[in-house]
Amino acid sequence: MSAASSGTEPRIVVVGAGAIGCATAIHLQAAGHAPMLWSASGRRFGPSPARVALQVRGGRPRAAHLDLTTDAAAVHAADIIIVCLPGDAYAPVLGRLAPHWRDGQRVIVSGALSLSPLWLHEQARRRGQRIAAIGWATTATTAHFLADGSLHMNPLRERIDVAAAGTDPQTAQTLCASLLGDRFVAADNLLAITLANINPIAHAAEVLPNLSRMDLGERWPLFGCFTGVVARLAERLDEERLALACAFGFALPTLAQHYARSYGLAPDALERMAAGIEARGMGPLGPSRLAHRYVLEDVPYGMVFQEALARSAGVPSPVLSSCIELLSACYTRDFRAEAWLVRELGVDGADAGALYKRCAASRSAVSPR
Ligand SMILES: NC(=O)C1=CN([C@@H]2O[C@H](COP(=O)(O)OP(=O)(O)OC[C@H]3O[C@@H](n4cnc5c(N)ncnc54)[C@H](OP(=O)(O)O)[C@@H]3O)[C@@H](O)[C@H]2O)C=CC1
Numbered sequence: 001m002s003a004a005s006s007g008t009e010p011r012i013v014v015v016g017a018g019a020i021g022c023a024t025a026i027h028l029q030a031a032g033h034a035p036m037l038w039s040a041s042g043r044r045f046g047p048s049p050a051r052v053a054l055q056v057r058g059g060r061p062r063a064a065h066l067d068l069t070t071d072a073a074a075v076h077a078a079d080i081i082i083v084c085l086p087g088d089a090y091a092p093v094l095g096r097l098a099p100h101w102r103d104g105q106r107v108i109v110s111g112a113l114s115l116s117p118l119w120l121h122e123q124a125r126r127r128g129q130r131i132a133a134i135g136w137a138t139t140a141t142t143a144h145f146l147a148d149g150s151l152h153m154n155p156l157r158e159r160i161d162v163a164a165a166g167t168d169p170q171t172a173q174t175l176c177a178s179l180l181g182d183r184f185v186a187a188d189n190l191l192a193i194t195l196a197n198i199n200p201i202a203h204a205a206e207v208l209p210n211l212s213r214m215d216l217g218e219r220w221p222l223f224g225c226f227t228g229v230v231a232r233l234a235e236r237l238d239e240e241r242l243a244l245a246c247a248f249g250f251a252l253p254t255l256a257q258h259y260a261r262s263y264g265l266a267p268d269a270l271e272r273m274a275a276g277i278e279a280r281g282m283g284p285l286g287p288s289r290l291a292h293r294y295v296l297e298d299v300p301y302g303m304v305f306q307e308a309l310a311r312s313a314g315v316p317s318p319v320l321s322s323c324i325e326l327l328s329a330c331y332t333r334d335f336r337a338e339a340w341l342v343r344e345l346g347v348d349g350a351d352a353g354a355l356y357k358r359c360a361a362s363r364s365a366v367s368p369r
Protein backbone atom coordinates (compact mmCIF):
# COMPACT_ATOMS: atom_id res chain seq x y z
CA MET A 1 0.00 0.00 0.00
CA SER A 2 1.39 3.43 -0.90
CA ALA A 3 1.90 6.18 1.67
CA ALA A 4 -0.85 8.14 -0.06
CA SER A 5 -3.40 5.37 0.18
CA SER A 6 -2.52 4.64 3.81
CA GLY A 7 -3.48 8.23 4.67
CA THR A 8 0.03 9.49 5.31
CA GLU A 9 1.72 12.28 3.36
CA PRO A 10 2.50 11.10 -0.20
CA ARG A 11 6.16 10.96 -1.16
CA ILE A 12 6.65 13.52 -3.90
CA VAL A 13 9.68 13.64 -6.17
CA VAL A 14 10.22 16.55 -8.56
CA VAL A 15 12.33 15.49 -11.54
CA GLY A 16 14.64 18.20 -12.95
CA ALA A 17 16.61 20.68 -10.86
CA GLY A 18 16.09 23.59 -13.24
CA ALA A 19 14.17 26.80 -12.52
CA ILE A 20 10.75 25.15 -12.80
CA GLY A 21 11.69 22.06 -10.79
CA CYS A 22 13.03 24.25 -7.95
CA ALA A 23 10.10 26.69 -8.09
CA THR A 24 7.54 23.87 -8.15
CA ALA A 25 9.22 22.22 -5.16
CA ILE A 26 9.21 25.53 -3.26
CA HIS A 27 5.50 26.07 -4.00
CA LEU A 28 4.83 22.47 -2.85
CA GLN A 29 6.64 23.19 0.41
CA ALA A 30 4.56 26.33 0.90
CA ALA A 31 1.46 24.16 0.44
CA GLY A 32 2.64 21.89 3.28
CA HIS A 33 4.32 19.08 1.32
CA ALA A 34 7.86 17.75 1.63
CA PRO A 35 9.06 17.17 -1.94
CA MET A 36 12.43 15.76 -2.90
CA LEU A 37 14.21 17.17 -5.94
CA TRP A 38 15.75 14.59 -8.27
CA SER A 39 18.45 15.65 -10.69
CA ALA A 40 19.77 13.52 -13.53
CA SER A 41 22.97 15.50 -14.03
CA GLY A 42 23.55 17.07 -10.62
CA ARG A 43 24.81 20.01 -12.72
CA ARG A 44 23.41 22.92 -10.77
CA PHE A 45 23.97 21.76 -7.20
CA GLY A 46 26.73 19.16 -7.60
CA PRO A 47 26.37 15.39 -7.77
CA SER A 48 25.67 14.54 -4.13
CA PRO A 49 24.39 17.32 -1.87
CA ALA A 50 21.50 16.12 0.26
CA ARG A 51 20.14 19.55 1.09
CA VAL A 52 20.57 22.68 -0.99
CA ALA A 53 19.98 26.32 -0.14
CA LEU A 54 18.59 28.83 -2.63
CA GLN A 55 18.01 32.56 -2.48
CA VAL A 56 14.53 33.24 -3.80
CA ARG A 57 13.43 36.52 -5.42
CA GLY A 58 10.10 37.68 -6.77
CA GLY A 59 8.06 38.97 -3.86
CA ARG A 60 9.81 39.08 -0.51
CA PRO A 61 13.45 37.84 -0.85
CA ARG A 62 13.85 34.69 1.17
CA ALA A 63 15.92 31.53 1.54
CA ALA A 64 14.61 28.12 0.53
CA HIS A 65 16.02 24.70 1.40
CA LEU A 66 15.36 21.67 -0.75
CA ASP A 67 16.22 18.00 -0.35
CA LEU A 68 18.04 16.80 -3.43
CA THR A 69 19.09 13.40 -4.73
CA THR A 70 20.52 11.89 -7.90
CA ASP A 71 19.55 8.35 -6.81
CA ALA A 72 16.87 6.77 -9.02
CA ALA A 73 15.74 4.68 -6.03
CA ALA A 74 14.03 7.85 -4.72
CA VAL A 75 11.93 7.96 -7.87
CA HIS A 76 11.00 4.30 -7.42
CA ALA A 77 9.91 4.99 -3.84
CA ALA A 78 7.80 8.04 -4.74
CA ASP A 79 3.99 8.07 -4.85
CA ILE A 80 3.84 11.17 -7.03
CA ILE A 81 6.47 12.26 -9.54
CA ILE A 82 6.36 15.71 -11.11
CA VAL A 83 8.43 15.96 -14.28
CA CYS A 84 9.88 19.45 -14.87
CA LEU A 85 12.01 18.85 -17.95
CA PRO A 86 12.23 20.31 -21.44
CA GLY A 87 11.08 18.07 -24.30
CA ASP A 88 14.63 17.30 -25.41
CA ALA A 89 15.26 15.76 -21.97
CA TYR A 90 12.30 13.35 -22.19
CA ALA A 91 14.24 10.62 -23.99
CA PRO A 92 17.50 10.71 -21.99
CA VAL A 93 16.01 11.39 -18.55
CA LEU A 94 12.60 9.70 -18.64
CA GLY A 95 14.11 6.83 -20.63
CA ARG A 96 16.55 6.34 -17.75
CA LEU A 97 13.80 6.55 -15.12
CA ALA A 98 11.24 4.33 -16.88
CA PRO A 99 12.56 1.05 -15.41
CA HIS A 100 12.08 2.60 -11.95
CA TRP A 101 8.35 3.34 -12.30
CA ARG A 102 6.21 1.07 -10.18
CA ASP A 103 2.53 0.18 -10.01
CA GLY A 104 0.27 2.84 -8.58
CA GLN A 105 2.55 5.80 -9.19
CA ARG A 106 1.15 9.06 -10.50
CA VAL A 107 3.56 10.72 -12.92
CA ILE A 108 2.71 14.35 -13.68
CA VAL A 109 4.34 16.03 -16.68
CA SER A 110 4.46 19.77 -16.07
CA GLY A 111 4.13 21.76 -19.30
CA ALA A 112 3.58 18.51 -21.21
CA LEU A 113 4.54 18.62 -24.90
CA SER A 114 3.89 16.15 -27.72
CA LEU A 115 1.34 14.03 -25.83
CA SER A 116 4.19 12.96 -23.55
CA PRO A 117 1.83 11.59 -20.85
CA LEU A 118 0.27 9.24 -23.43
CA TRP A 119 3.75 8.11 -24.45
CA LEU A 120 4.75 7.50 -20.80
CA HIS A 121 1.57 5.62 -20.06
CA GLU A 122 1.71 3.43 -23.16
CA GLN A 123 5.40 2.68 -22.61
CA ALA A 124 4.77 1.72 -19.00
CA ARG A 125 1.91 -0.55 -20.03
CA ARG A 126 4.16 -2.31 -22.49
CA ARG A 127 6.54 -2.96 -19.58
CA GLY A 128 3.62 -4.25 -17.50
CA GLN A 129 3.63 -1.20 -15.16
CA ARG A 130 0.38 0.39 -14.01
CA ILE A 131 1.00 4.12 -13.74
CA ALA A 132 -1.27 7.10 -14.20
CA ALA A 133 0.37 9.74 -16.41
CA ILE A 134 -1.05 13.22 -15.91
CA GLY A 135 -0.31 16.21 -18.12
CA TRP A 136 -0.42 19.88 -17.20
CA ALA A 137 -0.87 22.27 -20.12
CA THR A 138 1.64 24.56 -18.49
CA THR A 139 3.90 24.82 -15.49
CA ALA A 140 2.70 25.63 -11.97
CA THR A 141 4.50 28.97 -12.16
CA THR A 142 7.14 30.80 -14.19
CA ALA A 143 10.71 31.07 -12.92
CA HIS A 144 14.28 31.72 -13.98
CA PHE A 145 17.71 31.78 -12.41
CA LEU A 146 19.38 35.19 -12.11
CA ALA A 147 23.06 35.84 -12.83
CA ASP A 148 23.90 35.69 -9.10
CA GLY A 149 22.46 32.15 -8.86
CA SER A 150 19.29 33.19 -7.06
CA LEU A 151 15.93 31.96 -8.28
CA HIS A 152 13.35 34.46 -9.46
CA MET A 153 9.91 32.85 -9.17
CA ASN A 154 6.41 34.15 -9.68
CA PRO A 155 3.19 33.20 -7.84
CA LEU A 156 1.28 30.08 -8.86
CA ARG A 157 -0.75 30.49 -12.03
CA GLU A 158 -4.47 31.03 -11.63
CA ARG A 159 -5.38 28.22 -14.01
CA ILE A 160 -3.70 25.02 -15.15
CA ASP A 161 -5.51 22.62 -17.49
CA VAL A 162 -4.99 18.97 -16.66
CA ALA A 163 -5.71 15.68 -18.47
CA ALA A 164 -4.56 12.12 -17.91
CA ALA A 165 -3.88 8.62 -19.18
CA GLY A 166 -4.47 5.73 -16.79
CA THR A 167 -6.88 7.66 -14.62
CA ASP A 168 -9.92 9.84 -15.18
CA PRO A 169 -9.61 13.64 -15.46
CA GLN A 170 -11.53 14.36 -12.24
CA THR A 171 -9.29 12.07 -10.18
CA ALA A 172 -6.27 13.78 -11.76
CA GLN A 173 -7.72 17.20 -10.99
CA THR A 174 -8.40 16.27 -7.36
CA LEU A 175 -4.88 14.93 -6.94
CA CYS A 176 -3.33 18.09 -8.43
CA ALA A 177 -5.55 20.33 -6.27
CA SER A 178 -4.38 18.39 -3.19
CA LEU A 179 -0.83 19.35 -4.18
CA LEU A 180 -1.13 23.00 -5.20
CA GLY A 181 -4.66 24.16 -4.53
CA ASP A 182 -7.79 24.83 -6.48
CA ARG A 183 -6.41 26.01 -9.82
CA PHE A 184 -6.65 22.88 -11.96
CA VAL A 185 -9.28 22.54 -14.67
CA ALA A 186 -9.95 18.99 -15.90
CA ALA A 187 -9.83 18.46 -19.67
CA ASP A 188 -11.33 15.29 -21.12
CA ASN A 189 -8.59 14.62 -23.60
CA LEU A 190 -4.79 14.86 -23.51
CA LEU A 191 -4.90 16.49 -26.95
CA ALA A 192 -6.59 19.50 -25.35
CA ILE A 193 -3.79 20.13 -22.87
CA THR A 194 -1.13 19.59 -25.53
CA LEU A 195 -2.75 22.30 -27.66
CA ALA A 196 -3.30 24.54 -24.63
CA ASN A 197 0.48 24.72 -24.15
CA ILE A 198 1.27 28.13 -25.64
CA ASN A 199 5.05 27.96 -25.24
CA PRO A 200 5.93 26.70 -28.74
CA ILE A 201 4.07 29.40 -30.62
CA ALA A 202 4.88 32.21 -28.16
CA HIS A 203 8.58 31.39 -28.19
CA ALA A 204 8.72 31.17 -32.01
CA ALA A 205 7.19 34.65 -32.22
CA GLU A 206 9.63 35.92 -29.60
CA VAL A 207 12.84 34.45 -31.02
CA LEU A 208 12.38 34.81 -34.77
CA PRO A 209 12.64 38.63 -34.82
CA ASN A 210 15.49 38.43 -32.26
CA LEU A 211 17.71 35.67 -33.63
CA SER A 212 20.68 37.95 -34.23
CA ARG A 213 20.54 39.12 -30.60
CA MET A 214 20.78 35.46 -29.57
CA ASP A 215 23.59 34.84 -32.05
CA LEU A 216 25.53 37.86 -30.70
CA GLY A 217 24.95 36.85 -27.08
CA GLU A 218 23.15 40.09 -26.27
CA ARG A 219 21.21 40.79 -23.09
CA TRP A 220 17.64 41.60 -24.04
CA PRO A 221 14.42 41.53 -22.02
CA LEU A 222 12.08 38.90 -23.46
CA PHE A 223 8.87 40.81 -22.76
CA GLY A 224 10.53 44.22 -23.17
CA CYS A 225 11.23 43.27 -26.80
CA PHE A 226 7.71 41.87 -27.32
CA THR A 227 6.76 44.73 -29.60
CA GLY A 228 3.93 44.98 -32.14
CA VAL A 229 5.84 42.91 -34.69
CA VAL A 230 6.21 40.03 -32.21
CA ALA A 231 2.56 40.40 -31.19
CA ARG A 232 1.35 40.15 -34.80
CA LEU A 233 3.29 36.94 -35.42
CA ALA A 234 2.13 35.53 -32.07
CA GLU A 235 -1.50 36.34 -32.94
CA ARG A 236 -1.31 34.58 -36.31
CA LEU A 237 0.25 31.51 -34.71
CA ASP A 238 -2.35 31.63 -31.96
CA GLU A 239 -5.20 31.74 -34.49
CA GLU A 240 -3.86 28.58 -36.13
CA ARG A 241 -3.50 26.84 -32.75
CA LEU A 242 -7.05 27.76 -31.74
CA ALA A 243 -8.48 26.70 -35.12
CA LEU A 244 -6.83 23.30 -34.73
CA ALA A 245 -8.17 22.99 -31.18
CA CYS A 246 -11.61 23.92 -32.48
CA ALA A 247 -11.44 21.10 -35.07
CA PHE A 248 -11.14 18.70 -32.11
CA GLY A 249 -14.01 20.43 -30.29
CA PHE A 250 -11.82 22.22 -27.71
CA ALA A 251 -12.45 25.87 -26.78
CA LEU A 252 -9.05 26.86 -25.39
CA PRO A 253 -7.86 30.08 -23.75
CA THR A 254 -6.19 32.53 -26.12
CA LEU A 255 -2.57 33.54 -25.61
CA ALA A 256 -3.78 36.82 -24.06
CA GLN A 257 -6.03 34.93 -21.62
CA HIS A 258 -3.12 32.64 -20.77
CA TYR A 259 -0.87 35.63 -19.96
CA ALA A 260 -3.69 37.20 -17.95
CA ARG A 261 -4.03 34.06 -15.80
CA SER A 262 -0.30 33.57 -15.48
CA TYR A 263 0.70 37.11 -14.53
CA GLY A 264 -2.44 38.51 -12.89
CA LEU A 265 -3.13 41.04 -15.67
CA ALA A 266 -6.29 42.07 -17.51
CA PRO A 267 -6.46 40.68 -21.08
CA ASP A 268 -5.31 43.37 -23.53
CA ALA A 269 -3.33 43.70 -26.76
CA LEU A 270 -0.41 41.28 -26.47
CA GLU A 271 2.28 43.96 -26.75
CA ARG A 272 0.65 45.96 -23.92
CA MET A 273 0.39 42.84 -21.73
CA ALA A 274 4.05 42.07 -22.45
CA ALA A 275 5.00 45.62 -21.46
CA GLY A 276 3.01 45.13 -18.24
CA ILE A 277 4.83 41.85 -17.44
CA GLU A 278 8.17 43.58 -18.05
CA ALA A 279 7.21 46.63 -15.97
CA ARG A 280 6.35 44.37 -13.02
CA GLY A 281 9.75 42.67 -13.26
CA MET A 282 8.07 39.29 -13.87
CA GLY A 283 9.72 38.38 -17.18
CA PRO A 284 13.08 36.73 -17.89
CA LEU A 285 15.86 37.87 -20.19
CA GLY A 286 15.57 36.55 -23.71
CA PRO A 287 17.95 33.76 -24.76
CA SER A 288 21.54 34.89 -25.20
CA ARG A 289 22.59 31.88 -27.25
CA LEU A 290 21.12 30.06 -30.22
CA ALA A 291 21.21 26.69 -28.44
CA HIS A 292 18.22 27.45 -26.23
CA ARG A 293 15.12 25.47 -25.32
CA TYR A 294 12.87 28.13 -26.89
CA VAL A 295 14.00 26.60 -30.18
CA LEU A 296 15.59 23.22 -29.42
CA GLU A 297 12.65 22.13 -27.28
CA ASP A 298 9.75 24.07 -28.72
CA VAL A 299 10.28 23.43 -32.43
CA PRO A 300 10.60 19.61 -32.48
CA TYR A 301 8.39 18.87 -29.45
CA GLY A 302 5.79 21.60 -29.90
CA MET A 303 5.59 23.12 -33.38
CA VAL A 304 6.37 20.02 -35.42
CA PHE A 305 3.91 18.06 -33.30
CA GLN A 306 1.22 20.69 -33.87
CA GLU A 307 1.96 20.73 -37.58
CA ALA A 308 1.57 16.93 -37.81
CA LEU A 309 -1.69 17.13 -35.86
CA ALA A 310 -2.96 19.90 -38.14
CA ARG A 311 -2.14 17.81 -41.19
CA SER A 312 -4.04 14.85 -39.71
CA ALA A 313 -7.03 17.03 -38.94
CA GLY A 314 -6.94 18.81 -42.33
CA VAL A 315 -6.52 22.22 -40.69
CA PRO A 316 -4.24 24.71 -42.52
CA SER A 317 -1.20 25.95 -40.58
CA PRO A 318 0.85 28.00 -43.07
CA VAL A 319 2.39 30.40 -40.54
CA LEU A 320 3.37 27.56 -38.21
CA SER A 321 4.97 25.64 -41.09
CA SER A 322 6.81 28.77 -42.27
CA CYS A 323 8.25 29.32 -38.79
CA ILE A 324 9.48 25.70 -38.64
CA GLU A 325 10.99 26.13 -42.09
CA LEU A 326 12.74 29.40 -41.17
CA LEU A 327 14.10 28.11 -37.88
CA SER A 328 15.32 24.90 -39.55
CA ALA A 329 17.10 27.03 -42.16
CA CYS A 330 18.68 29.38 -39.60
CA TYR A 331 19.85 26.47 -37.45
CA THR A 332 20.79 24.23 -40.42
CA ARG A 333 18.90 21.46 -38.62
CA ASP A 334 16.03 19.32 -39.73
CA PHE A 335 13.70 19.90 -36.78
CA ARG A 336 11.00 17.78 -38.39
CA ALA A 337 13.39 14.81 -38.44
CA GLU A 338 14.24 15.45 -34.76
CA ALA A 339 10.60 15.06 -33.70
CA TRP A 340 10.90 11.43 -32.65
CA LEU A 341 7.78 11.56 -30.43
CA VAL A 342 5.68 12.38 -33.49
CA ARG A 343 6.94 9.16 -35.07
CA GLU A 344 6.89 7.10 -31.87
CA LEU A 345 3.24 7.99 -31.23
CA GLY A 346 2.34 7.59 -34.91
CA VAL A 347 0.87 11.10 -35.09
CA ASP A 348 1.92 11.99 -38.63
CA GLY A 349 -0.57 10.60 -41.10
CA ALA A 350 -2.74 9.32 -38.23
CA ASP A 351 -6.47 9.64 -38.47
CA ALA A 352 -7.25 12.60 -36.21
CA GLY A 353 -10.45 10.97 -34.91
CA ALA A 354 -8.59 7.77 -34.07
CA LEU A 355 -5.93 9.74 -32.17
CA TYR A 356 -8.63 11.55 -30.21
CA LYS A 357 -10.24 8.20 -29.32
CA ARG A 358 -6.88 6.69 -28.36
CA CYS A 359 -6.31 9.55 -25.89
CA ALA A 360 -9.87 9.20 -24.59
CA ALA A 361 -9.50 5.42 -24.17
CA SER A 362 -6.19 5.86 -22.34
CA ARG A 363 -8.03 7.55 -19.43
CA SER A 364 -9.56 4.31 -18.32
CA ALA A 365 -6.84 2.02 -19.66
CA VAL A 366 -5.40 1.09 -16.28
CA SER A 367 -6.15 2.83 -13.02
CA PRO A 368 -3.55 2.78 -10.27
CA ARG A 369 -4.67 0.66 -7.37
N1 LIG B 1 10.99 28.61 -16.83
C1 LIG B 1 9.71 28.97 -17.04
O1 LIG B 1 9.21 29.99 -16.57
C2 LIG B 1 8.82 28.08 -17.85
C3 LIG B 1 9.23 26.81 -18.25
N2 LIG B 1 8.38 26.01 -18.95
C4 LIG B 1 8.79 24.65 -19.31
O2 LIG B 1 9.14 23.90 -18.14
C5 LIG B 1 10.21 22.99 -18.43
C6 LIG B 1 11.37 23.23 -17.48
O3 LIG B 1 11.75 24.58 -17.60
P1 LIG B 1 13.09 25.13 -16.91
O4 LIG B 1 13.24 24.53 -15.56
O5 LIG B 1 13.09 26.59 -17.05
O6 LIG B 1 14.16 24.49 -17.93
P2 LIG B 1 15.72 24.26 -17.84
O7 LIG B 1 16.27 24.55 -19.18
O8 LIG B 1 16.26 24.98 -16.66
O9 LIG B 1 15.82 22.69 -17.63
C7 LIG B 1 15.31 22.02 -16.50
C8 LIG B 1 16.15 20.80 -16.19
O10 LIG B 1 15.97 19.81 -17.19
C9 LIG B 1 17.18 19.05 -17.30
N3 LIG B 1 17.65 19.17 -18.69
C10 LIG B 1 17.60 20.28 -19.46
N4 LIG B 1 18.08 20.00 -20.69
C11 LIG B 1 18.42 18.69 -20.68
C12 LIG B 1 18.95 17.81 -21.65
N5 LIG B 1 19.20 18.21 -22.90
N6 LIG B 1 19.19 16.53 -21.29
C13 LIG B 1 18.92 16.12 -20.04
N7 LIG B 1 18.39 16.91 -19.08
C14 LIG B 1 18.16 18.17 -19.40
C15 LIG B 1 18.15 19.62 -16.30
O11 LIG B 1 17.91 18.91 -15.10
P3 LIG B 1 19.08 18.57 -14.05
O12 LIG B 1 19.72 19.89 -13.75
O13 LIG B 1 18.35 18.02 -12.89
O14 LIG B 1 19.96 17.59 -14.75
C16 LIG B 1 17.65 21.04 -16.16
O15 LIG B 1 18.04 21.62 -14.96
C17 LIG B 1 10.54 23.21 -19.91
O16 LIG B 1 9.76 22.32 -20.66
C18 LIG B 1 10.04 24.62 -20.17
O17 LIG B 1 9.71 24.88 -21.49
C19 LIG B 1 7.13 26.43 -19.31
C20 LIG B 1 6.69 27.67 -18.96
C21 LIG B 1 7.48 28.58 -18.18
Ligand SMILES: CC(C)(CO)C(=O)C(=O)O
Nearest residue numbers: 142143199202222283284
Ligand atom coordinates in the same frame (compact mmCIF):
# COMPACT_ATOMS: atom_id res chain seq x y z
C1 LIG C 1 9.06 33.17 -20.86
C2 LIG C 1 8.05 32.34 -20.15
C3 LIG C 1 8.21 32.45 -18.67
C4 LIG C 1 6.70 32.91 -20.53
O1 LIG C 1 6.50 32.87 -21.90
C5 LIG C 1 8.13 30.92 -20.55
O2 LIG C 1 7.16 30.37 -20.97
C6 LIG C 1 9.37 30.14 -20.49
O3 LIG C 1 10.42 30.62 -20.06
O4 LIG C 1 9.29 28.95 -20.88
